[in-house]
Amino acid sequence: xxxxxxxxxxxxxxxxxxxxxxxxxxxxxxxxxxxxxxxxxxxxxxxxxxxxxxxxxxxxxxxxxxxxxxxxxxxxxxxxxxxxxxxxxxxxxxxxxxxxxxxxxxxxxxxxxxxxxxxxxxxxxxxxxxxxxxxxxxxxxxxxxxxxxxxxxxxxxxxxxxxxxxxxxxx
Numbered sequence: 001x002x003x004x005x006x007x008x009x010x011x012x013x014x015x016x017x018x019x020x021x022x023x024x025x026x027x028x029x030x031x032x033x034x035x036x037x038x039x040x041x042x043x044x045x046x047x048x049x050x051x052x053x054x055x056x057x058x059x060x061x062x063x064x065x066x067x068x069x070x071x072x073x074x075x076x077x078x079x080x081x082x083x084x085x086x087x088x089x090x091x092x093x094x095x096x097x098x099x100x101x102x103x104x105x106x107x108x109x110x111x112x113x114x115x116x117x118x119x120x121x122x123x124x125x126x127x128x129x130x131x132x133x134x135x136x137x138x139x140x141x142x143x144x145x146x147x148x149x150x151x152x153x154x155x156x157x158x159x160x161x162x163x164x165x166x167x168x169x170x171x
Contacts, residue, residue, distance in 0.1 A: 034144035034164065036119075042166055043112065043121055043140060049073045050138065050146050052162030057086040059156060070160070072138070072148065073167065079125070080104045081136075083148075087156040101150055101158075103127040103134055140164055 034042065042048045050072040055063040063086055073080040083101040111124045123138040133153040140146050148160040 036142040039121070039140060039142060039144050039164065042164060043123070045166075046074050046076050047167045048164055049167050050148065050162050050164050052083070052146075052148065052160040054161040055084060055086055056159040056161065057156065058158060059088065060086060065160075070162075072136075074107070075167065077107055078105060079107050079127070081127070083150065083158075083160060085155065085158060087158050089155045091154050101134065101152070103129050 052065050052070050055065055057063065065084065068084055070083050071081070072083070081101060081103040085100050105127060108126045108128070109124070112121065113124075114121045119142045121140045123136075123140065125136050127134045127136070131154070135151045137149045138146055139148075144164050146160075146162050146164050148162070149157065150159070151157045
C-alpha cells in the first residue's frame with residue numbers, strides 16, 4: 001500500500017480551490033433570489049432598490065464594491081442614487097463636490113421596456129445634479145441581476161453590476 005503524502009503547497013492549493021468554489025457556488029444562486037415573475041412585479045411597482053457588487057470604470061479593471069455603500073432606490077416617481085465613482089472627470093466638479101454619482105429627485109424621461117427574446121427588461125431615465133446631466137440605463141435580467149450604465153456630461157462613463165430587490169426588504 002502506497003503512503004499518501006501531501007506537501008504544504010498542495011494543501012494550500014486544495015484550500016484555495018475550496019474557497020474559490022464556495023464563492024462561485026454562493027454567487028450562482030439561492031432560494032432567496034427573485035424569479036422572473038417577481039422581477040416583473042418589482043419593476044412594475046416602481047418601489048425597488050439596486051445594490052451593486054462591482055464597478056466597471058471605462059479606463060480600469062473591475063472594482064469590487066462589497067462592503068461599500070451604494071444604491072439606486074426607486075420610490076414611485078422619484079429616485080435616490082449613491083454610486084461610488086472611479087474614473088476621469090472631464091469638466092466641472094469644483095472644490096468640495098462629492099466624488100460619487102449622487103442624485104435625488106424626480107425620474108425624468110423614464111422608459112421601461114422588455115426584450116422578450118433576450119430575457120431582460122430595461123429602465124432608462126435621466127437626472128440633473130446642478131450642472132451635471134446624468135443618463136442611466138439599467139438592464140434587469142430574469143434572475144434579478146442588473147447591469148447599470150451611467151453616462152455623464154462631465155465624467156467618463158461607468159458601469160455597475162448588482163442585484164434588484166424589493167424596497168421593503170432593504171430597509
